[in-house]
Amino acid sequence: MKILRYILFPIMQIYFFATWLRNKLYDLGIKKSISYSFPVICVGNLSVGGTGKTPMIEYLIKLLKDDYKVATLSRGYKRKTKGFQLGNKTSNAESLGDEPFQFYNKFKNDIHVAVDADRNNGIKSLQLIENPPEVVLLDDAFQHRKVKAGFNILLTTYSDPYFSDVVLPTGNLRESRNGAKRANIIIITKCPENLDKATKENILAQIKREPNQHVFFSTITYSNTIVSENTSKIIEGLKAFTLVTGIANATPLIDFLNSKGLKFNHLNFKDHHEFSQQDIDELNKKELIVTTEKDFMRLKDYKSLKDKLFYLPISVSISDDTKIGELIKHFLAN
Template structure:
């Protein structure tokens, strides 16, 4: 957005921020009630609309909990789904019925982690409890502004290239509430950092975080590690692309730039980028367009999140006819960030019996 347009939209942003501030004040003073749960609630959210890396960070927290002997569940809104209300993910579900991010989590953990969706997280927690599943912790995906629920630990994400302290409230910027919303965070993770980001830059970023968050907030830094491409169809019918391969990149996410930068650094030759809006529902016609421009030896690369939507049943034939792969990612913390987050989580968890 241009600086001039940002300036023009600032009065609307102040109005939006004022409404959000009144709502937050009602919860902060107890005039509106927030409820917890019988198990620890670990929220992973942000101040900004889209693109901060919630999905891989939720997966990282879930994997950590499992490694600690916990039995976590994931509760999400299920953005973009065609259903309403509470829904527990089943093998027959798709991105259309539970949302692309919940479906990705369900697929990634092989159904071993309960994944539920509900627009009303408080209702979703009650429904999960009523199922009497062996759950020892719930990871809330993107519930930072869902004040009806009181997390045990609030993890706030902000992207290194677009940090919240340089942004404005909607519609002048991309923030859902003012920068002061960071005061509710117990942990702030600056995401998508260069793996070798200098300590001086980290220190400067932490100082900016603490201008708005609590002085004692834990500030951590994470980056992405990209894996070898994986066929979206599940069957390896085309040769795996390697460094030097010519690729068409197909994305429907908020921030595709980190993937594009990685591919170029890794030696892939990006010949075209077909970019769509976040949570885009792909069509057979769009996949046919990608197939039409592919040259012999070229392949299509997409993200793990997009792969969830590309596995919709009505796209099965189109996907099977394409050399289509997704690039998996996982979170890696800089310095001792993983150990520090581990240490913060441990006192909140109930020891589990040894199997």
């Protein structure tokens, strides 16, 4: 794979120029971005792959839902519907996409959850619903520059930071590193616990942040229990099980489970994998299945798996979360 990426280096230069030109046209106002009179917060990244956008959106929901009417707006990747869709009691992973359905399943009594590939149409449609939102959280929209978000949160992983990468197809960046300048907040995600001061200072030096930018470090916190629709189990007491993942990077989860001394067989699928009947038939043979919350959203409607399917909840811990809350609420107040 690495050899192929180097072979594709000439294409990288073309991709770099195309994305640079597109961004320049937006910066100069030749291509138009629409801004809104109410707060729009964008969460995104520069790279392909999992940087932790879903838990970050959930972090923001918890931060804001008690004081504001909140809506999330996602593309709804791999859903089987078109256009604008608003989460309701008939929604599922096929109609909303797995991650938006996860938001709906968890926060349906607190927020609106919507999907639309055209983010401007999605925002306008949200404003027409009964009890419209006061704040819109855009999920994975950092490159969607047709919308001019009032506040941008850029995520990059500790193990594969954008400042050490190059654009596709040689690297993993969707656009050049220079795009990070659009961010109000940069969060280094999936950091080891107790990251030392010297390492943080080294990362800050490589970021070369703008005067108006703030950098935070976050870690993934795994629950001590696995959860099904009806019950839960303490993780330390688990016997051998099957781990099922359809996410961009399962390594942190595997490392956590190994650190607990657990015995499991790992079935690793590509990100947003659509489970076939053959997959389900194979899973029916397993006694206990542990998966991610996102994958649980796609699997939970299979009745044959109901008594054996569990997910491991995760949350995000952010360094100086008081400060990040103050920055976001200051934006909302102004």
